[in-house]
Amino acid sequence: MLVAPSLLAADFGNLEREMQWFNQSSADYLHLDVMDGVFVPNISFGFPVLRRVAQLCQKPLDVHLMIVEPQKFISQVAQLGAHFMNVHFEALTHHHRVLQQIREAGLHPAVTLCPSTPVHMLEDIITEVDMVLLMSVNPGFGGQQFIPHTLEKVRQLRQLIADRGSHALIEIDGGVNHQTAPLLAEVGADVLVAGSYVFGVPNPQERIQELKSLG
Ligand code: DX5
Numbered sequence: 574m575l576v577a578p579s580l581l582a583a584d585f586g587n588l589e590r591e592m593q594w595f596n597q598s599s600a601d602y603l604h605l606d607v608m609d610g611v612f613v614p615n616i617s618f619g620f621p622v623l624r625r626v627a628q629l630c631q632k633p634l635d636v637h638l639m640i641v642e643p644q645k646f647i648s649q650v651a652q653l654g655a656h657f658m659n660v661h662f663e664a665l666t667h668h669h670r671v672l673q674q675i676r677e678a679g680l681h682p683a684v685t686l687c688p689s690t691p692v693h694m695l696e697d698i699i700t701e702v703d704m705v706l707l708m709s710v711n712p713g714f715g716g717q718q719f720i721p722h723t724l725e726k727v728r729q730l731r732q733l734i735a736d737r738g739s740h741a742l743i744e745i746d747g748g749v750n751h752q753t754a755p756l757l758a759e760v761g762a763d764v765l766v767a768g769s770y771v772f773g774v775p776n777p778q779e780r781i782q783e784l785k786s787l788g
């Protein structure tokens with residue numbers, strides 16, 4: 574299992590210290606939650622913070638943009654040297670064009686679905702993305718409860734990926750913990766985002782390792 578801890582639950586007064594232990598951990602990516610107060614009912618952090626984090630972090634960045642018009646920020650995300658650029662399906666009209674622009678900018682395009690958006694909406698773009706992020710909570714806040722219907726969506730997405738010959742990874746975001754992670758591994762998730770389960774706890778590295786050791 575690949576693991577992407579979410580900075581949203583970190584101590585923002587001690588980003589340097591948080592990145593020190595994080596760089597030594599077995600995490601695969603750093604997940605960065607950008608919120609604009611329009612697409613989601615909350616505001617998190619923007620590019621000045623992302624730029625500093627990108628300097629401090631030695632692992633690939635997984636940027637999750639919970640914003641309207643994410644296509645306006647492709648070059649800024651590319652300048653961070655990010656790995657994945659996650660854009661919400663619900664925030665776009667011209668999905669195909671934007672995903673291609675993201676790839677042309679040297680980033681790995683990823684598309685994110687809110688809990689209420691069905692998997693079949695991805696039928697015509699599944700071969701354009703390197704990852705699909707299924708939200709297992711309504712985006713905007715950390716520490717929420719996992720929505721069980723996500724498990725069925727992972728199964729449907731696995732099928733769609735196989736049917737279309739896509740290589741996309743399946744990432745899950747929200748409410749990942751010791752109870753939900755094994756269920757997600759069983760249905761075929763590839764990458765788990767974990768915020769409050771990993772940051773702000775006494776034994777973060779153990780928890781990352783525990784998630785990594787799943788299937
Ligand atoms: C929620 C964010 C998540 C959040 C997950 O809108 O996209 O990445 O940090 O937090 P937990 O793991 O605490 O549910």
Ligand code: ZN
Nearest residue numbers: 606637746766
């Ligand atoms: Zn996220």
